[in-house]
Each structure stands twice: as C-alpha cells, then as structure tokens.
Amino acid sequence: MTTTTSGVETAARSTTAAARATDLSKVYGQGETQVVALDSVSVEFRQAEFTAIMGPSGSGKSTLMHCMAGLDSVSHGSARIGDVELTALKDKKLTQLRRDKIGFIFQAFNLLPTLNALENITLPMDIAGRKADQKWLDQVVETVGLAGRLKHRPSQLSGGQQQRVAVARALAGKPEIIFADEPTGNLDSRSGAEVLGFLRNSVRELGQTVVMVTHDPVAAAYADRVVFLADGQIVDELLAPTADSVLDRMKRFDAKGRTS
Numbered sequence: 242m243t244t245t246t247s248g249v250e251t252a253a254r255s256t257t258a259a260a261r262a263t264d265l266s267k268v269y270g271q272g273e274t275q276v277v278a279l280d281s282v283s284v285e286f287r288q289a290e291f292t293a294i295m296g297p298s299g300s301g302k303s304t305l306m307h308c309m310a311g312l313d314s315v316s317h318g319s320a321r322i323g324d325v326e327l328t329a330l331k332d333k334k335l336t337q338l339r340r341d342k343i344g345f346i347f348q349a350f351n352l353l354p355t356l357n358a359l360e361n362i363t364l365p366m367d368i369a370g371r372k373a374d375q376k377w378l379d380q381v382v383e384t385v386g387l388a389g390r391l392k393h394r395p396s397q398l399s400g401g402q403q404q405r406v407a408v409a410r411a412l413a414g415k416p417e418i419i420f421a422d423e424p425t426g427n428l429d430s431r432s433g434a435e436v437l438g439f440l441r442n443s444v445r446e447l448g449q450t451v452v453m454v455t456h457d458p459v460a461a462a463y464a465d466r467v468v469f470l471a472d473g474q475i476v477d478e479l480l481a482p483t484a485d486s487v488l489d490r491m492k493r494f495d496a497k498g499r500t501s
C-alpha cells in the first residue's frame with residue numbers, strides 16, 4: 242500500500258505519476274516585495290486521473306500549474322513530467338517538451354479568430370511540423386462533440402463550443418498531461434457542464450491525465466480527487482469528491498481562516 246504525503250491511502254489507484262512536484266517553491270520579487278507563491282509543495286498527479294486544484298484567490302493555484310507545465314521557472318525543488326526533470330532543461334528542450342507532452346487550457350479560450358475549429362485544433366501540431374494521427378483526431382473530435390462544427394470559425398461558435406475546441410486542441414497532440422486553469426470560468430453553467438463532461442470523458446475513455454484549477458465545488462465534483470491549496474501550501478486532499486463534500490471542506494477552511 243502506498244501513502245501520499247497527506248496520509249491518504251491509495252492502494253486501489255494507479256501509482257504511475259504523469260507529473261510530480263517535490264518540495265517545489267516559487268518566489269516572486271525580492272526584499273520587501275517578495276511573495277512566496279508556492280512554499281515547498283509536494284504533489285503527484287497520476288496517469289488517467291482527473292485532479293481538481295482548489296483554494297482561495299492568491300493561494301498559488303495558477304503558479305503551480307505554470308511551474309508544472311514549464312511556463313514559469315521554479316525557485317527551489319523539482320517539477321517533473323513523467324521522468325523528465327523540467328528544471329534541468331534548457332529553453333529549447335523545454336519548449337519541445339511543452340509542445341509534445343503538455344496540453345494547456347486557459348480561462349480565455351485563446352483561439353485564432355481567422356482559423357476554423359479544425360485548423361485551431363491542429364495548429365500546435367502544424368507549427369511543430371507534426372502530422373496529426375487521424376484516427377486519434379477523429380476520436381477526440383467525436384469525444385468533444387464537435388464533428389458538425391469543424392468548418393466554423395470561433396465567432397460562429399458558442400462559448401462552450403469554443404472552449405471544447407480548446408479542449409480538443411489540448412488533446413489532439415496526445416499530451417502526457419493536460420493542465421486547465423479555470424477552464425469554465427468564462428462559461429455559463431450549462432456550457433461549463435459540457436466542457437467538464439468532456440474533460441472527464443477524456444480521462445475515462447481516452448486515458449488522459451487532467452489537472453484543473455477551479456473555484457466551483459460542482460466543477461470539482463467531476464474530478465477523481467481534489468487538492469486544496471492555501472498560502473502556497475497543500476493543506477488537504479479529498480478523494481471521490483461530491484459538490485457537498487467539497488463545499489463542506491471549503492467551509493472548514495473558511496472557519497479556520499476567520500478564527501485565526
């Protein structure tokens with residue numbers, strides 16, 4: 242039986258890590274303006290698992306995603322994707338690894354307005370000069386429910402559909418892991434539910450690994466596991482979350498915050 246740092250037993254779950262942070266710290270600025278955004282965080286994201294990251298604004302959620310995705314440098318400690326230590330990579334190798342092994346979904350959909358949905362989906366591969374695996378691409382397009390929309394430009398799609406294009410774009414290159422930073426933050430609850438459903442499908446049906454930041458207990462309930470951050474540290478973890486159990490856990494933190 243294996244045990245996580247928070248003492249949660251994980252015997253029944255896969256132990257292969259798609260990504261792992263070990264004693265990861267991130268400090269912005271110097272002297273009086275110094276901010277410790279991450280304070281010695283150790284966390285593992287297992288293959289084919291959907292993890293939600295929650296925590297108050299400013300607790301370091303985006304910083305953790307950016308450091309793990311190689312979008313930001315690390316001050317201390319280690320960030321690994323599979324067996325690859327990101328802190329040891331030079332710029333060119335890091336860019337390559339980001340391109341080949343990591344998908345990122347932002348709150349703003351970040352689609353190119355002049356390209357249609359399909360062109361947006363394959364853009365990273367086109368830039369990399371890689372040919373899309375057509376069978377996989379068809380499966381991804383099917384999974385995110387975009388088959389009838391591939392010729393549409395972003396302006397001809399709803400917010401939910403645009404974010405599904407961004408999800409398909411992240412999935413298309415078969416990344417080892419997808420990081421999503423509040424992917425439903427700009428969506429109404431129905432479109433949000435669609436996108437969350439597709440993220441969950443990508444984990445269940447395609448074996449994708451997904452790590453998603455969210456504020457919303459309902460969104461977090463789509464995940465297999467919730468990791469709670471506060472002041473740059475991991476303070477709790479919840480398996481098989483429901484919206485109620487997440488809300489309950491959040492209330493406990495709020496109560497602690499007020500009495501301290």
Ligand SMILES: Nc1ncnc2c1ncn2[C@@H]1O[C@H](COP(=O)(O)OP(=O)(O)O)[C@@H](O)[C@H]1O
Nearest residue numbers: 269270276278297298299300301302303304305
């Ligand atoms: N580029 C930056 N320069 C200075 N401070 C930053 C920068 N990015 C984030 N921070 C600070 O780090 C802390 C964590 O930020 P962030 O990871 O964005 O939090 P969250 O995503 O949980 O809201 C905050 O105090 C924030 O102000």
Ligand SMILES: [Mg+2]
Nearest residue numbers: 302303304422
């Ligand atoms: Mg953030």
